[in-house]
Amino acid sequence: MEKTLEVLNRLEAAGLIGRYAIGGAVAAACYVEPTVTYDLDVFTVIPGSSLLIDLAPIYAQLKAWGYMEQGAGVEIEGWEVQLLPPPGPLEEAALEAAENRTFHNIPTRIISAGFLCAIMLKTGRPKDLIRLSQFVEVGVLSKGAFMNILDRFSLREKWNQFVLRHFEGNDPAFPNP
Amino acid sequence: MPTPFDEHLALKQAARKQRASLTWEEKVRLIERMKEQLSSWKRPSKSSTASKPRA
Numbered sequence: 001m002e003k004t005l006e007v008l009n010r011l012e013a014a015g016l017i018g019r020y021a022i023g024g025a026v027a028a029a030c031y032v033e034p035t036v037t038y039d040l041d042v043f044t045v046i047p048g049s050s051l052l053i054d055l056a057p058i059y060a061q062l063k064a065w066g067y068m069e070q071g072a073g074v075e076i077e078g079w080e081v082q083l084l085p086p087p088g089p090l091e092e093a094a095l096e097a098a099e100n101r102t103f104h105n106i107p108t109r110i111i112s113a114g115f116l117c118a119i120m121l122k123t124g125r126p127k128d129l130i131r132l133s134q135f136v137e138v139g140v141l142s143k144g145a146f147m148n149i150l151d152r153f154s155l156r157e158k159w160n161q162f163v164l165r166h167f168e169g170n171d172p173a174f175p176n177p
Numbered sequence: 178m179p180t181p182f183d184e185h186l187a188l189k190q191a192a193r194k195q196r197a198s199l200t201w202e203e204k205v206r207l208i209e210r211m212k213e214q215l216s217s218w219k220r221p222s223k224s225s226t227a228s229k230p231r232a
Contacts (some may be wrong), residue, residue, distance in 0.1 A: 001204050026205060033197040034204040036211040078209070103202055138197060 001026075003077035004040060005106045007065065016058045017083065018045030021098030021109040025114065025131075030101070031113050032134040042113065043095045045084055053085050090153045092119060114146045120156050121150075125149040129162060136172045143174035 011017045021027075024041030025034075046053055062074050069075075073082035087094040094115035101163045107130050111119070117135050120128035135141060161172060179187070179229065 001209065026208070029186060029204040033193055034199075034208050034211075036208060038212060051191065078212075101201070103205065103224040 001038070001105050002104050004079045004081065005103055005108045006057060007062075007067070009041060009082070011058060011061065011093050012044075012063070015047060016061055016174075018047050019095060019098075019109075020044035021095050021111050023084070023111045023119065024095070024096055027110040027137075028131055029117055030110055031116070031140045032131065032138055035131075038080050039073065040076075041084055042081055043084050043098075046085050047093070047136065055083060058083065074162045090122060090149075090155075092117070093149075093152070094119060113140045114142065116140060116148050117146065118153060118155055120151045121155050121162060124158070127153070129166065132162065133166050136167075139173075139175040141164070141174055142176040144177055148175075 008017070008020055020042050022040065023043050024039060025037035026040055029035070045053065046058070048054075061073065062076070067076045068072050070080050073080045075081075078170065084091075086095055095113045097112055097115060098109040099112050101108055113135060117132050120132045132156075138151055147156075152160050163169060196204070196207065
């Protein structure tokens, strides 16, 4: 994945994408058991776009570097990279709060555990809720910060439903206050 | 007395814990290896099965 991250960093340095952060299964692997995935979900601001998102300049540059469109993204050094402009305020805040990391000395950013869980709760697909259970079970969430995110983005009711379904209504223990 | 199935579950649980304790870099390498293994498994194409007799 090093070469993929280097390409993303080049896109950012060239101003073709704004600040970016890895989400999805690859970011989740930072906190819980890894699961197989072909996609590298990358949240990023597309400079200059407002209502209409134009990925054409990015795809043109990637094509010039030898990377072709594949599926819903672009195949970059073995990963199908999907560039995802934040669809709402939650994802915008997640991108803003993304954590700096290095992957074999390549600098990058990942969405933090609290925001990843909030996004999974919002998305609500079965695989998201299973992964959310794993986050809770391994105890990587800080209760205060997570509840703050849920309240900021009106997700408390969804959380209560999740607790009812997955933890029989008993508030899960958070090792971190 | 644990049954063979209990032992099987305990082994799986231990393997999950071991995978979860890897570093992020190690986990991504694991994902990359899983991708490669899945890519090497190919389903027969339609053309290779189309002319075969069906039961």
